[in-house]
């Protein structure tokens with residue numbers, strides 16, 4: 001239960017609801033427990049009639065009175081049970097909501113490294129299945145425990161006052177029932193975990209085959225994919241059948257034990273009645289109802305134990321994530337000025353997971369309003385420079401200074417808000433094109449969205465779709481071409497109107513003519529803003545104020561286009577190669 005202590009703060013938050021819930025539970029039990037006593041009353045009235053002590057009219061009126069009382073107690077008990085669920089189960093839903101938000105907020109704070117170390121499936125499971133299991137503890141487990149305790153205490157008092165001996169025989173099989181249910185619940189949980197694993201394997205498999213459907217079709221491997229699916233589905237079916245076998249034992253076991261208790265009550269109660277130890281046959285009827293009332297709560301003891309164990313394991317997994325300190329922390333909460341002066345001073349950076357030294361002593365300066373282009377072979381460290389400017393990682397050695405302040409001393413939110421980043425793989429959400437463009441500036445007007453799209457040279461494409469800017473993208477909607485995606489992503493960054501624009505090879509899927517137009521527009525838009533363009537094309541770099549060439553994490557060339565085409569090296573070679581490609585077209 002150590003891990004579940006994390007929930008105490010929530011129980012405290014909802015203590016009023018919980019206390020009301022507990023009181024209602026106890027009162028509801030008291031009302032429901034009137035029924036067996038009134039049933040006994042009915043027997044007593046009839047027995048008295050047969051002894052000829054009272055008239056039929058009196059019997060009728062007394063029976064009517066008892067029946068009305070039974071109905072009244074059942075109605076009140078039923079209404080209170082409804083409110084019991086409404087209070088306690090609702091509290092568990094509130095806690096589930098709070099816990100999901102707490103985990104999600106933590107996810108948002110954690111750095112990229114965390115996402116590299118943990119699989120998406122795991123992250124999703126913590127916030128869905130694990131929270132679901134914890135909710136079972138915060139709601140049903142607590143409700144059934146209070147219910148069982150309240151019922152037990154009240155019933156046992158009633159039973160002992162009616163017949164201590166009969167009480168003993170009645171409750172004898174109940175602990176056995178509880179242990180059996182506990183064992184069954186554990187086994188059910190074990191097998192259902194396996195079933196869940198197979199279900200997630202199946203969904204990952206199908207999801208991947210749908211996402212990669214064009215590759216599957218192009219290679220003609222549909223038959224093989226179907227065979228793989230069938231094998232996996234067959235294994236999943238076996239596991240489901242294994243689970244059903246154990247589940248099938250649940251109710252027969254309950255019925256067997258209830259039956260045994262009932263027989264014991266009838267036998268022992270009957271013997272006591274014959275021996276005159278109990279005064280009315282009604283006591284046997286009363287006890288039979290008690291047995292049936294107690295069976296389910298006692299069965300839940302085993303079930304609740306298993307729920308608590310599962311919740312403890314789930315909360316442990318959740319706590320592991322909640323305890324992780326974000327590697328990148330916001331060290332300054334106050335306002336820090338960011339205009340766009342950036343300096344790299346002898347920066348070294350290694351990726352933790354691969355141990356790759358991606359940057360080795362990189363130094364350069366960019367003044368506010370300047371445009372620099374970074375070129376270099378694949379894997380030379382270009383994207384890493386952009387990631388470091390956005391402080392997605394902290395440097396190992398050296399420093400990055402923005403507006404004369406070390407980057408880690410800037411207000412992190414302000415830093416990221418002043419950056420418009422266009423990644424290498426444009427990511428668009430399954431929503432309308434308009435919402436995707438407005439991602440960085442929710443308050444933008446439709447005219448501003450259109451202006452941004454025009455500058456990114458994608459407006460003409462968008463208006464050709466039936467629904468224009470309201471066209472839905474992604475799984476539910478249409479798929480954009482690689483170049484269109486890149487341009488929507490550029491429009492998103494333009495609309496944000498940031499101090500710093502970072503373009504990571506984002507014109508690679510665009511033809512050179514469109515590239516030229518976009519660059520001319522960017523030139524106008526980026527007046528007064530700092531822009532960094534990562535590219536493999538000289539055409540994207542040639543107008544920059546400064547060009548940096550990286551090789552294996554080091555700057556090997558630096559200067560303007562005019563200067564670099566006169567010096568032997570990577571840039572000149574690339575220039576000549578791309579020039580000859582263009583002339584031969």
Ligand SMILES: Nc1ncnc2c1ncn2[C@@H]1O[C@H](COP(=O)(O)OP(=O)(O)OP(=O)(O)O)[C@@H](O)[C@H]1O
Pocket residue numbers: 351353354356358376377378379380381382383384385424505
């Ligand atoms: N997230 C990461 N985790 C681990 N290693 C990485 C990561 N990103 C990049 N690397 C490694 O760091 C080095 C530099 O990568 P980077 O992405 O900065 O190169 P790049 O010049 O942008 O390449 P490209 O032109 O192909 O985009 C490469 O060797 C790469 O394998």
